[in-house]
Amino acid sequence: MNNFSLKKILYTFIITLFCINLFAQQGTNNDNRMKIRLGFTSTTNTHKQILVTVDNNATAGIDFGYDAEIFNTNPDDIYWIIDNRKFNIQGIDNIDENSILPIGVHTAIDGDYTIVIDQLQNVPEDREIFLFDKEDNTYYNIKNNTGVSLALNAGDYVNRFELRFINENENTEEEEEENSTTDNTDEEDEDGFGINIDISLGLKAEAGVQIQFLNNSKQISINNPDTAPITSVEIYSFSGKLKAKYNSIGKEEKIVIQTNNLKSGQYILRVNSDVESKSKKILVN
Secondary structure, eight states: OOHHHHHHHHHHHHHHHHHHHHHHHHHTTOOOOOEEEEEEEOTTOOEEEEEEEEOTTOOSSOOTTTOEEOSSOOSSEEEEEETTEEEEEEEESOOOTTOEEEEEEEESSSEEEEEEEEEEESOOTTOOOEEEETTTTEEEEOTTSOOEEEEEOSEEEEEEEEEESSOHHHHHHHHHHHHHHHHHOOOBOTTSOBHHHHHHHTOOOOSSOEEEEETTTTEEEEEOTTOOOEEEEEEEETTSOEEEEEEEEEOOSEEEEEOOSOOSEEEEEEEEESSOEEEEEEEEO
């Protein structure tokens, strides 16, 4: 038996295990795993889709029954790269803002090629998704849009593209802007806002609702003595970018909101109720 036949048998075995796992999940009618289906359209209008699924039983490496490897690529093709091998489907234990998923691309002729999100399942609303081009250090936000069109020459691109979940360039720009704002702002209002920040964001500082950020537990604590309905809570960077938003909070006297994925730094916390909007500068350690 030659190597090609062995590869075909192994490939069939892997696909069978994957299907068994997939059908077992679907049979429960409770498949709440995060899934990202990434699409690739060639200049000749052929379309290929690859899938990544978050599963507690998988790892960041190669997992039989969760990853579907390919051994022969099409003239125009896209695939995940795991340990220098090519996969149409990969399972991974977690996707957060620090995750990086390498992508390989083959192109047969020079032309425009499109990479787009075909479908998202159980992806958090605040989870950003970017195609990162290592060649020119560019991040393309491809979540909930028509994707990005790239002018590519014919060839193999196995060390150029990655799926990422945070824009490091944007964070660097924000940190520089925040440092500049902090250095140049001497006057603050009673909530600790620099005057320039307060004007640029159009935020009000009123009495009533009291806000605290608890660094130990990464929670927002709201004291709402008048039990006014809290319509939303928003977290902004100093440059005015909305980082997180929580809706329909309630009208309890004491409210606690658990935050996630806030990097260390200074933010603007705003609480909106039916009777007032209260803002405060917070420091996340």
